[in-house]
Amino acid sequence: MITVQNLSKIYKIYDSPTHRLKEVVFGNIKQLHKEFHALKDVGFEIKEGETIGIVGKNGSGKSTLLKILTGVLNHTSGNVVVNGKISAILELGAGFNVEYSGMENIYLNGTLQGKSRKEIDNILPKILEFAEIGEFIYQPVKTYSSGMFARLAFAVAINVNPDILIVDEALAVGDMKFQTKCFKKFEELKNQGVTILFVGHDVSSIRKFCDRTIWLHQGKLIAFGDTLSVTAEYMEFMNTEDESEPVNKLQIENLKIEEAEAEANIFEQIINRWGSQPNLLKSVQVINEKGRETSVIKHGETIRIKVKFKLPDIADLTNVSVALSIKNTMGLDLLVFTTKDDDEISISEVDVNGEITFEFVNFFVNGDFVLVVAIEDRSHIQPQYFDYIEGAAYIKSISDKQLFGIIHTPVRKQLRK
Template sequence: MVNTSAVSVKNLSKIYNIYNEPSDRLKEVLNPFRKSYHSKFYAIDNLSLDIKRGETVGLIGKNGAGKSTLLKIITGVLTPTFGEVKVNGKIASLLELGAGFNPEMSGIENIYLNGTIMGYTKMQMDKRIDAIITFADIGNFIYQPVKMYSSGMFARLAFSVAINVDPDILIIDEALSVGDMAFQNKCFERMNDFIKSDKSILFVSHSLSAIRLLCDKVAWIESGKLIEYGDTKSVTRNYERATYSSSNQCGIKREAKRVPQLESGLIKDRVKSLGEKTSSEECYFSDIALRNSKEGHSNFTTFSDITLEMLICSYLPHETDIGLGVAITRQDGLEVSRVNNIRDDKPITLKPGYTKVSLSFPKLSLLDGEYFLSFFLSHANLLQSFHKIENLIQVSITTPYAQCGWKVSEGVTALTHNWDINT
């Protein structure tokens, strides 16, 4: 019978003896009656888990829940107190940042060192070295001692080594959180390729968006115990509910009768019910208003100043960078423009609760026609969509006439231009 398990954990426990004073260790050893001076701490408590080949499994839980300890036992860094771990295949891991690197050695030398640790010969690493250097993309720093590296450069090199040594199981413990957005996106793309090759990934992250994006299953661990293991959507939803009920980190309650609304905004329930959003409703448009200091309604003239106000509700238990976009589409389906805070280099960080964002279009140069406004809310990496509402607001634009009796312009938009006439 073919073994389909990549990692099998059975009745695993890791127990540490906790002493109140350093001298208690000596007292315990020398005590003739074998008196105990310690208490037991279960970092892992009778945990069982089975990860199949080709599965991507996320580990979630609070800090100190036991996630990192479990990964260290699986990779052989720690030995269990009780239980057993069976691993079928070669493991590459990113545990603590810089782990497995000699700070005095250069990046190149550390690549070969890690290859040797994983059982590769120098000739085998010679075939992989170019791909590793190219993916890491840290320039001439590859020839410098890694003690000079920033945390982001460490992450780049460590991930590049791990993903390019052709492991059967890839283990990542929050190491990518220090990388920049472009590198994180490149890592996620490579991890997707890794998944398609029927290999396994164990991924620890506090970003539920990243967990939902990558993982087939999720294991929720608290106080060293496995609380739930199963479908990603179900487990992350239950984890969020437990997090919100145990503390008021969000500063708001889902059951609250009174929530903020924008003056002259769209009805909250209508906005919330429209469009596509995550099933957990962790982040969504709560209200949207169209403002104009002169007209105050959806009929405008070319070159009017138009302002949109968006009220965003976040139930995420931590600050989150988001991508917020607005698209303007003509009635015939032509997309006239799409703006996004990421492209505009205007970062938006949501805190748990409600955040109001304003977007202004000074002297909007659209010409005669009916236009529709669509709204898009996503994680800042643009890989995870939170809420999308298409054609929510209809705007009528009327183009004024020039003194000659013609419209001031024709087409889609009135371009800014100057005439220079020499006689």
């Protein structure tokens, strides 16, 4: 278990080395430094066996927090209690001596983890097998690529039998095969009851593996709770141009949403709703082949999703589009449709209120899915949103046959005898 109470970390910033020296010599007669609060009164509790995601913009305090938890940094104030043996992958190469070979670093890191040489000898084959860097294991680490560094660091960290594993974005430098291998190992460690703290910018990975998520911003804890809810708030903040400090909407009411729902009380179970004009989307209907509104769709049937909307109050409508996304329950986009991709449809031709129908064959296998609808401003490279609803509707796909994967589409098969 990890308990953090009122945790703060303050760095003293000096304009020059001279100012630092003067302050040391003359004491507190004159303060010649500025204070930078890397963490401000952060508090949370992590239970044994949980997998916790940590998100936040660069400079939000994520790495500082992990360094304090691992004992690399001392905190300025507050309390930290960590029960269990920690294995951590912080910045790439942290804890490695670049002049040593990979093999020497394995024994160095193992010793720092409290392992005897005999114990390291026993786990060495597993480390080498997972790292897959071949004869480079005998070369100085300073000659390694970032990918080789990540392979070795991860291989060591997961094989010292930790109670708590901390990974700070190290997987981002690995290739797809290595990342897949690492995430499979995450699943194994979760099943073994290992507590995992995973820092990443890839929200889909956070949603897939993490039970709860911490959101940090400028050293402050903005939210800590259900991963889907926290990452939805985080994605909203990251996709808006508002530079003000984010607010934890999980704890306060969103007045804009209340206003929108008062006008159209159909979105009762939304995960999140936001945008510059969050009252444009009026309704979403899922209709089966029989013309009936439903939440259960059959594999292979043609379904229609109707979206009723109101145009935004702007002058240029040529860059407005209506978008539909079908996500899995972990928030990963599986299908995305938008009117911007169709030259035959122009939203600018709508008078005030409009309706768009997306029609397609359901090739999903058995599973639960989340609908996202949005009114987009496509005048920028990165879409901006007038109205965005995650959880506008929920559908369950069923099949009479046993099908595997996520999507099962028709395929042409040829058997040569």
